[in-house]
Amino acid sequence: MYTSLGKYQPYNTFIHKMDARVKLVTMIILMVSVFMTYSQNSFMNLTIYAVLFLAFIVISMLAKVSFLSIFRSLAAIWVMIIFVLILNVFFTKPSLPEGVDPAPYIAFSIGALNIYWLSIVNLLYVIARLVLIIMITNIFTSSTKPMEMTNALEWLLWPLGLIRIPIHKFAMAISLALRFIPTLQEETDRIMKAQASRGVDYKQGKFKEKVKALVALIIPLFMSAFTTSGQLADAMEARGYDPNAKRTRYKTNHWGLRDFMGCLFAAAWVAGIVLLCVYQPDIYAFFNVPLPLVK
Amino acid sequence: MSIKLEQVNYTYNPHRPGEKVALRDINLVFQDHCFTALIGRTGSGKSTLIQQLNGLLLPTHGKIIADDYVIDMTLVYKKDGKVDERAMKKKHKVKLQNIKSLRKKVGIVFQFPEYQIFEESVIKDVSYGPKNFGKSEEEAIKQAKEALTLVGIDESYYERSPFELSGGEKRRVAIAGILAMEPDILVLDEPTVGLDAAGEEKLMGLITHLYEQGTSIILATHNMDVVLKYCKRAIVLDHGKIVHDSTPLDLFQNSEYLKSSSLEPPKVFRFALDLIQGGLDLDLSKVKDTKTLANEIIRVKGGNA
Structure with missing residues (x-):
């Protein structure tokens, strides 16, 4: 068993204790900052991404998120990275005006195939953004309980309530779905074990056998999911659940110093983004560092 | 066949939040042709122990020897004496x-086995196991x-969908699904839970019949009446450790121990103890249920049974 990406880890850091709404908004701001263009100079942008990477590592450490799981998840999307790599190498070409010598734009050549600096920079962009996004979501999901997450989402969506969209019904549906994930996992585990005792080999065995074995897993799983959801609906009604009633909260959040700090951090981050976008600093130009040509 | 457990330990989620030690240094032998009860509170490690027996869970460390099939997870030490993680x-x-060869010999009937049913007809579902074993x-x-x-x-059920059967019938079909594999050892986790008295009697009758035909039975249960009436050996688990291992009679007679572990001897047994205190000279080893108790009383009183 390995730590799956983004699964809630019950630690007790201040990031865990922080109000989920603050975390959600901060996460969105951090994500926006990943997709901004801070400078005309691509290398300056990549440098800023590197700084972001360091910042996110610090946050991950504060929230006790395991780095390993981040890299594992990257290993899982290597197919996509290779796909992007191939696309970039074959299809990106700098759009040069006619008569300009392309030689300075080429990083290296493999036989007749020219690899442009542009392709490399583009690839780095994609990878950097992927890694950063995964890191942020990972911090959020592994430090926030699913229930808190839905509550935060419900809070964030309140403007939709103004145009009579029943947000709390959606929120209830989402929280029930989340609530059922561990139940279904347990159930799956139980049925798998029962079928394994009947000679099904889920771990080894040939691919065809595994597909067949899946039927023996899915049908009982559906049966029990239907039963449990019916029972849950009855239990909710028995306790007086009315989807149209006004909802109150059982858990109220106590706004604390850490939440204030979180807001402050988010505000500072926004200010940082705006400043960078306005001034578009370019340390490479400032120090006259020679860079390869990217266009 | 016999199963031997040597220093078996099992931990859920090792080295992670939510780590839970379920079995601690279990040393145990299930002899060939045994009828053993595993007793213990919820969370005492019964189910975990059961799943070690056919390799559904592998010991975190320890060794399991089932005839010629050996699962060897004994600790490896480095030169400085520390465990080599x-x-x-x-x-x-x-x-x-070839884990299948072990699973064919050790059949496990889980709690609420009706969940494992999935085929469209009863006969197909029951023949699923044997087909998997070739x-x-x-x-x-x-x-x-x-x-x-x-x-x-009976035959009229063979082509019916198992999903339209009653709860008791479903359970019997599910148990048949394991029996059809013809295991040497039959392990049952709380088989009588949710059955009425008649259903319980019938099921235990079936299990006894299988035992008499040569199958070894291992039974995890809370039901002390069943333990007293049918089992030959009772093992008590507490917090993942074996705290008692004897015949049911010895276990129930050891009332001090029972009190401390919040187990209660069956009512019949307590009644018999009261009768003995009241001066009747009963032979406790003969008391298995109400009927045998009545026979004992008649014997002592000198009447004709």
Whole structure:
């Protein structure tokens, strides 16, 4: 068993204790900052991404998120990275005006195939953004309980309530779905074990056998999911659940110093983004560092 | 066949939040042709122990020897005497060879086994196990029919969908699904939970019948009446440790121990103890249920049974 990406880890850091709404908004701001263009100079942008990477590592450490799981998840999307790599190498070409010598734009050549600096920079962009996004979501999901997450989402969506969209019904549906994930996992585990005792080999065995074995897993799983959801609906009604009633909260959040700090951090981050976008600093130009040509 | 457990330990989620030690240094032998009860509170490690027996869970460290099938997870030490975690990880990664041969011999009936049903007809579902273990279609059907007859499901049910059966019938079909594999050892986790008195009697009658035909039985249960009436050996688990291992009679007579572990002897047994205190000279080893108790009283009183 390995730590799956983004699964809630019950630690007790201040990031865990922080109000989920603050975390959600901060996460969105951090994500926006990943997709901004801070400078005309691509290398300056990549440098800023590197700084972001360091910042996110610090946050991950504060929230006790395991780095390993981040890299594992990257290993899982290597197919996509290779796909992007191939696309970039074959299809990106700098759009040069006619008569300009392309030689300075080429990083290296493999036989007749020219690899442009542009392709490399583009690839780095994609990878950097992927890694950063995964890191942020990972911090959020592994430090926030699913229930808190839905509550935060419900809070964030309140403007939709103004145009009579029943947000709390959606929120209830989402929280029930989340609530059922561990139940279904347990159930799956139980049925798998029962079928394994009947000679099904889920771990080894040939691919065809595994597909067949899946039927023996899915049908009982559906049966029990239907039963449990019916029972849950009855239990909710028995306790007086009315989807149209006004909802109150059982858990109220106590706004604390850490939440204030979180807001402050988010505000500072926004200010940082705006400043960078306005001034578009370019340390490479400032120090006259020679860079390869990217266009 | 017999199963031997040596220093078996099991931990859920090792080295992670939510880590839970479920079994601690279990040393145990299930002899050939035994009828053993595993007793313990919820969370005492019964189910975990059961799943070690056919390799559904592998010991975190320890060794399990089931005749010629050996699962060896004994600790590896480095030169400085510390546990070599890396070598242990490697051991756990090695795929078990031919685990099916073990699972064929050790059949486990889980709690609420009706969940494992999935085929469209009763006979198909019951023959699923034997087919997985390499039996031909006809052989599998034949074994399924035998198993269904054993659990008292007659021919009129064979082509019906198992999902439209009643709860008790479903459970019997599910148990037949394991019996059809013809295991040497039958392990049952709380088989009588949710059954009425008649259903319980019937099921235990079936299990006793299988025992008499040579199958070893291992039974995890809370039901002390069942333990007293049917089992030959009672093992008590508490917090993942074996705290008691004797005949049911010895266990129930050891009332001091029972009190401390919040187990209660069956009512029949307590009644018999009260009678003895009241001056009747009963032979406790003969008291299994109400009927045998009555016979004992008649014997002591000198009447004719």
